[in-house]
Amino acid sequence: MKRQHTQKLAVGLITAAAALVVLPIILVIVFLLVKGIGAISWEFLTAAPRNGMKDGGIMPAILGTVILSMGTSLVCIPLALGAAIYLAEYSTESRLTRWVRLAIVNLAGIPSIVYGLFGLGAFVLFLDMGTSIIAGSLTLGIMTLPVVISTAEEAIRAVPREFRIVSQSLGATRWQTIRHQVLPHAIPGIITGIILGLSRAAGETAPILFTVAAFYLPNLPQSASDQTMALPYHLYVIATQVPGMPLSVQYGTALVLLLLVLSLTLVATLIRTRMRRNRDW
Amino acid sequence: MIQPKISVQNVYYTYSSDGLEALKNVSLDIYPNEIFVLFGPARSGKSTLLRLFNRLSDLLEKGDYQGTILFNGRDVFEPGTDIAALRRRIGMVFAVPTPLPGSIRDNLTYGPRMAGISRSELPDRVERSLRLAALWDEVKDRLDESAFALSGGQKQRLCIARSLTLEPEVLILDNPTSGLDPLSTSMVEETLHELKQRYTIIVVPHSVQQAARVATRAAFMLNGELIELNDAGQLFVHPQDKRTEDYVTGRFG
Amino acid sequence: MNLTHQAVQIARRHTTGVLLRVRPLMHWRWRNWIELLIESVIKLAGVSTILIVALIFLFLVREGLPTFLDIPLRALFGDRWYPIEAIYGLWPLIVGSLLVTAGAILIAVPLGLTTAIYLGEIAPPWQREILKPLIEMLAGIPSIVLGFLGWVVLAPLIQDLGAPTGLTAFSGSVILAYMALPTIISISEDALYAVPKDYRDAALAIGATQWQTIQRVIFPAARSGLVMAVMLGIGRAIGETMAVMMVTGNAAFIPSFGADMAFQPVRTMTATIAAEMGEVAQGSLHYHTLFGIGIMLFLITFAINSLAGRLVGHQTTNRRQGGRL
Numbered sequence: 001m002k003r004q005h006t007q008k009l010a011v012g013l014i015t016a017a018a019a020l021v022v023l024p025i026i027l028v029i030v031f032l033l034v035k036g037i038g039a040i041s042w043e044f045l046t047a048a049p050r051n052g053m054k055d056g057g058i059m060p061a062i063l064g065t066v067i068l069s070m071g072t073s074l075v076c077i078p079l080a081l082g083a084a085i086y087l088a089e090y091s092t093e094s095r096l097t098r099w100v101r102l103a104i105v106n107l108a109g110i111p112s113i114v115y116g117l118f119g120l121g122a123f124v125l126f127l128d129m130g131t132s133i134i135a136g137s138l139t140l141g142i143m144t145l146p147v148v149i150s151t152a153e154e155a156i157r158a159v160p161r162e163f164r165i166v167s168q169s170l171g172a173t174r175w176q177t178i179r180h181q182v183l184p185h186a187i188p189g190i191i192t193g194i195i196l197g198l199s200r201a202a203g204e205t206a207p208i209l210f211t212v213a214a215f216y217l218p219n220l221p222q223s224a225s226d227q228t229m230a231l232p233y234h235l236y237v238i239a240t241q242v243p244g245m246p247l248s249v250q251y252g253t254a255l256v257l258l259l260l261v262l263s264l265t266l267v268a269t270l271i272r273t274r275m276r277r278n279r280d281w
Numbered sequence: 282m283i284q285p286k287i288s289v290q291n292v293y294y295t296y297s298s299d300g301l302e303a304l305k306n307v308s309l310d311i312y313p314n315e316i317f318v319l320f321g322p323a324r325s326g327k328s329t330l331l332r333l334f335n336r337l338s339d340l341l342e343k344g345d346y347q348g349t350i351l352f353n354g355r356d357v358f359e360p361g362t363d364i365a366a367l368r369r370r371i372g373m374v375f376a377v378p379t380p381l382p383g384s385i386r387d388n389l390t391y392g393p394r395m396a397g398i399s400r401s402e403l404p405d406r407v408e409r410s411l412r413l414a415a416l417w418d419e420v421k422d423r424l425d426e427s428a429f430a431l432s433g434g435q436k437q438r439l440c441i442a443r444s445l446t447l448e449p450e451v452l453i454l455d456n457p458t459s460g461l462d463p464l465s466t467s468m469v470e471e472t473l474h475e476l477k478q479r480y481t482i483i484v485v486p487h488s489v490q491q492a493a494r495v496a497t498r499a500a501f502m503l504n505g506e507l508i509e510l511n512d513a514g515q516l517f518v519h520p521q522d523k524r525t526e527d528y529v530t531g532r533f534g
Numbered sequence: 535m536n537l538t539h540q541a542v543q544i545a546r547r548h549t550t551g552v553l554l555r556v557r558p559l560m561h562w563r564w565r566n567w568i569e570l571l572i573e574s575v576i577k578l579a580g581v582s583t584i585l586i587v588a589l590i591f592l593f594l595v596r597e598g599l600p601t602f603l604d605i606p607l608r609a610l611f612g613d614r615w616y617p618i619e620a621i622y623g624l625w626p627l628i629v630g631s632l633l634v635t636a637g638a639i640l641i642a643v644p645l646g647l648t649t650a651i652y653l654g655e656i657a658p659p660w661q662r663e664i665l666k667p668l669i670e671m672l673a674g675i676p677s678i679v680l681g682f683l684g685w686v687v688l689a690p691l692i693q694d695l696g697a698p699t700g701l702t703a704f705s706g707s708v709i710l711a712y713m714a715l716p717t718i719i720s721i722s723e724d725a726l727y728a729v730p731k732d733y734r735d736a737a738l739a740i741g742a743t744q745w746q747t748i749q750r751v752i753f754p755a756a757r758s759g760l761v762m763a764v765m766l767g768i769g770r771a772i773g774e775t776m777a778v779m780m781v782t783g784n785a786a787f788i789p790s791f792g793a794d795m796a797f798q799p800v801r802t803m804t805a806t807i808a809a810e811m812g813e814v815a816q817g818s819l820h821y822h823t824l825f826g827i828g829i830m831l832f833l834i835t836f837a838i839n840s841l842a843g844r845l846v847g848h849q850t851t852n853r854r855q856g857g858r859l
Contacts, residue, residue, distance in 0.1 A: 003743055010745035014656060017648035021715055022665055025672045028683060082579020090576060102843050103583040109766075109839035110590065110832060111773025113804045117828040120811070121593035142586055149583070165340055166379045170392035171369030171447060173565070175572045180395070181381060203676025206775040206804075210811050232678045232776075239682050240780060247686070254682050258675060265674040269667065363566065397565070 039252025064228035075141025084152035108146035112206040119211040136212025144197040155189020188275030199264035205232040285310035292348030318496035335371040372444030376456040378436035380428035414442035434465025601826030615786040630800035637707025646718030673716035681777030701783030725759020779805035
């Protein structure tokens with residue numbers, strides 16, 4: 001039967017295509033692990049670069065990325081949480097709500113390099129912050145908003161509506177209801193969203209290019225108005241800007257960045273599944 | 282002349298979503314310390330009416346409301362009404378038992394805590410309302426267990442107790458025994474008679490039989506209209522309207 | 535019955551004490567003010583998202599407007615980008631972006647769609663459990679890491695295959711395709727999933743093979759979702775910067791038209807901004823022009839996402855919150 005042949009062929013091709021998508025992912029991770037693991041040592045993680053960054057470690061870059069992530073969350077969390085609560089609890093089917101949703105969709109779509117331009121124009125120059133941790137955090141924080149808003153809104157909406165009705169029928173106000181009956185149950189989902197957002201911010205290069213990232217700094221940043229090194233930019237620098245850089249250092253840096261970002265993603269996923277299992281409603 | 286606790290005057294209600302006229306020119310008075318039963322077939326407008334009393338309608342499906350509803354002589358839809366305070370004074374128990382996540386104690390202290398009542402007063406309120414709802418003996422040693430661990434009947438009595446912690450003036454029960462076994466049902470009914478001494482009770486019953494058992498006065502509703510309103514003794518024994526008679530005797534519904 | 539009676543008795547005994555009414559609280563007005571304040575703050579946070587988008591555009595325009603005022607339009611869309619001699623023709627960059635994006639879409643869409651079909655229709659559950667997180671993981675890999683791999687592994691590989699250099703539009707397309715894949719797969723999957731199960735069952739019941747069902751029933755029914763997947767894929771690809779910058783060779787020339795078009799070095803709009811902004815004098819025409827490119831990127835992605843957002847809007851407004859009381 002010709003039909004059956006077509007069917008077999010089609011399924012075969014579809015499976016092959018899926019393999020073509022999935023195998024490279026595994027390959028990339030395994031490859032980086034194999035190539036990079038040798039470079040990673042205690043010194044690599046805790047020492048400053050030496051000898052034109054060819055020796056020593058990448059501690060200032062790791063630290064910079066951690067600092068930037070914290071700054072990002074400071075900027076992003078209050079705003080994102082507010083917007084998510086607005087969308088899930090206070091918004092009506094109005095023109096304003098549609099505009100807010102449109103704005104979020106577009107925030108998610110704006111290229112990261114454009115965020116970099118915005119950060120340069122608005123924070124570095126107009127607000128005269130200079131290339132600084134604060135300018136970088138603001139830029140990354142705004143870039144992270146849409147991810148966190150969407151996940152947080154979803155988490156808030158997932159709380160059964162009965163809780164809200166019962167709570168308000170017991171004389172709780174709208175905010176009391178949100179504060180005591182909605183947010184506590186949405187927190188795991190919200191945290192998942194925040195961590196996912198941070199993992200993305202931690203891996204971004206383009207938005208920090210002109211707002212905070214330093215090629216090489218002899219000292220660690222002392223205040224929020226200092227520049228800092230950061231892992232993604234450091235990888236870019238040592239891969240393309242420094243001739244004669246040993247490959248092992250490059251692979252090691254790439255692996256550290258990958259592990260940092262993926263472990264954040266993993267933590268987020270774990271929290272999500274853990275909390276889903278524990279809820280009793 | 283006693284002032285009605287709740288006075289419904291020419292109320293109309295139309296749902297926006299499907300244009301259903303849920304209430305058509307309904308007028309009735311509910312007096313203190315009676316068990317007022319509102320009965321009729323499904324979708325006759327009973328729940329719609331009850332949810333206007335404490336403005337729970339604000340939270341549910343949108344609709345077009347006309348008319349006046351007075352609680353202690355004051356219009357509940359008056360602008361500037363403190364809705365939270367209104368809901369504390371008109372308690373509500375739903376058809377499906379709906380504990381909030383958390384312990385039995387959490388459920389009972391939630392309303393008072395949100396109302397800003399001092400913590401020292403809470404244990405007293407918990408015990409008193411549990412006793413009133415005839416649940417104290419069953420749960421007094423497990424107040425910190427999850428409310429979801431209770432049986433269906435216990436959950437519903439917990440919900441009644443939870444409303445009572447706020448010492449409301451009116452208690453609305455919208456088909457409170459729908460999922461309960463006969464023993465739990467009779468316990469809830471007993472509780473209602475007990476509560477009548479101190480509260481105004483409004484009940485949507487599970488059946489005509491239940492209506493006749495618990496009511497002091499009763500109103501029969503059909504397709505959003507109030508058909509007949511009378512003392513329970515009269516309404517169930519000598520209904521004036523043919524439709525009421527048909528429904529009470531089980532000829533339709 | 536006895537039990538009930540007992541309970542009632544106990545209750546009666548216990549409730550003869552003085553009743554505590556919930557009085558309207560002393561500070562209920564104060565509480566209402568707090569409520570109002572919180573509500574306003576939350577509303578403000580919601581509205582701020584609109585404000586932020588507006589601000590982003592405003593600052594791009596503030597820095598980028600001189601581009602369009604000072605450079606004649608013909609020169610701006612000229613075919614040479616040579617800032618050292620103050621020649622700012624954007625055409626090579628636009629062609630570069632289009633070429634890389636088109637290549638990425640050509641690779642990613644068929645792969646993404648088939649993978650979505652595989653996940654939804656063919657893969658056994660245990661495979662799905664493994665594959666989905668893996669694809670999510672791909673979305674999590676920083677673009678700089680993929681760019682780095684493209685630079686040290688993919689480019690030499692392509693060169694070994696006979697191209698004059700490995701840093702080509704094609705290399706960029708491959709890397710970009712993999713970056714766009716998670717988006718494309720998840721949206722197509724949703725679209726396929728939304729096809730009612732009845733359609734599928736009906737087709738299979740009248741004797742269609744699995745492939746015929748996919749081809750004749752599921753594809754057409756899921757079309758609008760699939761269109762959206764492609765659109766968002768384009769939006770994602772056209773804005774990508776670091777990876778593309780590392781592997782496309784960064785030559786601001788219009789590639790000669792022909793079969794090997796994809797195997798020549800190009801330079802995209804995004805890469806131009808990233809590579810040159812660090813070296814320009816602030817306030818120079820070159821500086822303004824880089825912001826001008828930013829404006830174009832903003833407008834392109836804004837158009838794509840607004841369109842896609844409307845499609846999504848249609849799907850989600852029908853979704854009601856569940857609940858029964």
